[in-house]
Each structure stands twice: as structure tokens, then as C-alpha cells.
Amino acid sequence: MTESRISPRIEVEAYADAEEAAQAAAVAIADWLAAGLSENERASFVATGGRSPGPVYDLLATLPLPWEQVAVTLSDERWVPPSSPDSNEKLVRDRLLTGEAAGARLVPLWSDAATPADAADAAEATVADLLPFDVVLLGMGDDGHFASLFPGNPSLDYGLDPDSGALVIPAPRGEPAPPQDRISLTLHALTKTYLIVILISGETKRRIVEERDDLPIHALFRAAGDTPVRVIWSP
Numbered sequence: 001m002t003e004s005r006i007s008p009r010i011e012v013e014a015y016a017d018a019e020e021a022a023q024a025a026a027v028a029i030a031d032w033l034a035a036g037l038s039e040n041e042r043a044s045f046v047a048t049g050g051r052s053p054g055p056v057y058d059l060l061a062t063l064p065l066p067w068e069q070v071a072v073t074l075s076d077e078r079w080v081p082p083s084s085p086d087s088n089e090k091l092v093r094d095r096l097l098t099g100e101a102a103g104a105r106l107v108p109l110w111s112d113a114a115t116p117a118d119a120a121d122a123a124e125a126t127v128a129d130l131l132p133f134d135v136v137l138l139g140m141g142d143d144g145h146f147a148s149l150f151p152g153n154p155s156l157d158y159g160l161d162p163d164s165g166a167l168v169i170p171a172p173r174g175e176p177a178p179p180q181d182r183i184s185l186t187l188h189a190l191t192k193t194y195l196i197v198i199l200i201s202g203e204t205k206r207r208i209v210e211e212r213d214d215l216p217i218h219a220l221f222r223a224a225g226d227t228p229v230r231v232i233w234s235p
């Protein structure tokens with residue numbers, strides 16, 4: 001593993017391949033959950049969507065943690081029911097809440113509310129009950145978005161406002177992204193945690209992290225304060 005520093009606190013940890021990166025992320029998450037559970041009755045984990053985290057969840061589901069003491073919520077959700085193949089809740093139910101981790105408690109963001117805004121309002125209280133999170137897992141898009149906080153989206157400024165006080169907001173579909181309405185945790189919510197793990201791959205994403213400072217992900221780095229941020233990368 002090699003490390004490159006882009007700031008005093010953020011290090012890009014380079015792993016040989018996606019499998020090694022997933023292993024490193026799973027170990028980081030499991031260690032932090034175990035540490036939280038050594039001090040508290042409950043722990044909470046923010047899982048993310050997309051293509052990258054599935055192998056991490058597969059590994060976590062094999063680990064003998066006291067998962068019945070762990071609450072799992074989502075960094076964001078597409079405005080689709082949990083039966084949809086696009087649902088992040090479905091991804092987490094299928095890949096994480098199985099095996100050893102079947103007993104974990106899922107706190108979803110989607111509900112049968114009339115609109116994403118109504119669902120976000122309803123999720124505000126259930127997410128607030130989980131704070132501070134023990135660990136947050138995020139991915140990042142090629143545009144530097146994380147969760148559903150997309151460059152150019154009308155919800156972005158509010159979503160990145162560290163003083164907003166809001167935990168969960170609607171993110172409308174738009175041009176260029178996202179392709180469908182979303183619900184997202186805010187920067188304010190996602191930085192109320194003891195560890196942030198960002199799982200990315202490919203040169204484009206590594207260069208975004210290392211060479212730019214103007215995208216949503218960089219606002220997260222700045223807002224993280226004393227919260228450790230681990231950027232786990234593979235080619």
C-alpha cells in the first residue's frame with residue numbers, strides 16, 4: 001500500500017486492485033463499529049449506493065460482529081421503491097443484511113410518502129436518532145459528487161451548507177445529474193461521525209481528489225474537521 005498526501009489529514013491509500021480495496025474498507029468499517037460497540041450499546045453505519053460498495057458489504061456480512069446492535073442507514077437513495085434494482089436499500093438488504101449481518105437494523109430513507117421532500121422530512125428524525133454515526137462509507141462520482149450532492153444541482157448549496165441543520169434533503173433529478181429524483185443525507189449529517197471511508201477507483205477519481213479543490217467531495221474534506229477521512233483507492 002502506498003500513500004500520497006494531498007493535505008495534512010487526507011491521504012489517498014492506494015491498493016493493488018478492487019478486491020484489496022474492498023477488504024481494506026470492510027476492515028476499517030468493522031474495526032470502527034467494534035470500537036463503538038466496546039463503549040456503547042448501539043452503533044450506526046451509513047452505507048452508500050453505486051457499483052463500488054457491494055464487495056465491501058459481502059465481506060462485512062461474513063464478519064461476526066454483534067450486528068443486532070448496529071443500525072444501518074443510507075447516504076442517499078434513489079426515488080424508487082426497495083423492490084427496484086436501482087434501490088440502494090435493496091443493495092444493502094441483499095448484500096449487507098445477510099449472513100452474520102442479517103440481524104442489523106435498517107433505517108431506510110425511502111418511504112411511501114407522496115414526494116421525495118416528504119420522505120426526506122420523515123427520515124430526518126430517524127436519522128437524527130443514529131447520530132453521531134460510528135462510520136460513514138461513501139463513493140464518489142467522476143464529477144466529484146458524493147451521496148446525492150451533485151455539482152450543478154439546485155439542492156447542492158443547501159446540501160453542502162455545514163450550518164443548515166438539515167440531515168436529509170430531496171435532490172431533484174436534473175441536467176446533468178442525477179438521472180432520477182433522489183433523497184440525500186447532507187454534508188452536515190455525513191460529517192457527524194467518527195470515521196469517513198471513501199471508496200473510489202480509477203485515475204479520473206484519484207486526480208479529482210488529489211488535484212482539484214472545487215467539487216462537492218472537497219467540501220466534505222474541508223468540513224470533516226477532526227473526523228478522520230480515509231480515501232481508499234484502487235486502479
Ligand SMILES: O=C(O)[C@H](O)[C@@H](O)[C@H](O)[C@H](O)COP(=O)(O)O
Binds near residue numbers: 078
Ligand atoms: O446512489 C448512488 O449511486 C451513490 O450513493 C452515489 O453517490 C455513488 O456513491 C457514486 O455515484 C459513486 O458510484 P460508483 O461507486 O458506482 O462509482
